[in-house]
Amino acid sequence: MQQQPPVSLSHTGFHVFDLDKMTGFYTRVFGFQVSDKAEDGRMVFLSGDPSDHHQLIMFRGRTAKTDDTHFAHVAFRVRDMDALRALAKRLAKETEVTDARTCTHGNAWSIYFKDPEGNQAEAFVDTPWHVAQPFYKPIDDMFDKTDKELEQWTDTMLNEFPTKRPFDDWRKDMAKKLGME
Numbered sequence: 001m002q003q004q005p006p007v008s009l010s011h012t013g014f015h016v017f018d019l020d021k022m023t024g025f026y027t028r029v030f031g032f033q034v035s036d037k038a039e040d041g042r043m044v045f046l047s048g049d050p051s052d053h054h055q056l057i058m059f060r061g062r063t064a065k066t067d068d069t070h071f072a073h074v075a076f077r078v079r080d081m082d083a084l085r086a087l088a089k090r091l092a093k094e095t096e097v098t099d100a101r102t103c104t105h106g107n108a109w110s111i112y113f114k115d116p117e118g119n120q121a122e123a124f125v126d127t128p129w130h131v132a133q134p135f136y137k138p139i140d141d142m143f144d145k146t147d148k149e150l151e152q153w154t155d156t157m158l159n160e161f162p163t164k165r166p167f168d169d170w171r172k173d174m175a176k177k178l179g180m181e
């Protein structure tokens with residue numbers, strides 16, 4: 001079994017205008033549980049993984065306007081395409097979500113959207129391949145394809161790119177660079 005990485009990204013935190021609304025959104029759409037909250041209501045901890053007490057912390061007190069350029073996005077890995085399709089269906093029911101779009105980064109199949117306070121978020125499934133980043137190709141009909149069709153389409157499309165390789169190979173090289181062999 002691979003050893004624990006020397007450093008791993010565990011959680012992100014951001015300030016929000018409406019903590020109850022944002023907590024409702026992230027628990028509803030992503031299935032996160034509230035793992036704790038401050039007694040005075042200034043912050044909430046959310047997790048979807050028992051190995052992390054919190055993956056997302058939201059604090060009251062946001063002052064940055066929605067059109068300020070500051071926060072790029074937060075991305076959540078989803079187990080498989082069925083789970084991503086189910087998540088996209090829940091997202092479609094959220095009236096305050098905007099700018100949803102589907103794409104591949106070659107190494108991921110992703111849906112991007114803006115959450116109810118305009119923060120860009122991404123939910124994605126790993127593909128079996130690595131390709132040099134940044135890589136972006138829209139797939140408007142991503143959720144109309146079966147897993148097999150999506151995999152075949154992506155495999156063929158990536159053949160044009162010489163940096164394409166199995167993701168596991170890339171991971172092995174990265175583990176080496178990190179001294180994890």
Ligand SMILES: [Fe+2]
Nearest residue numbers: 073074075122
């Ligand atoms: Fe991303």
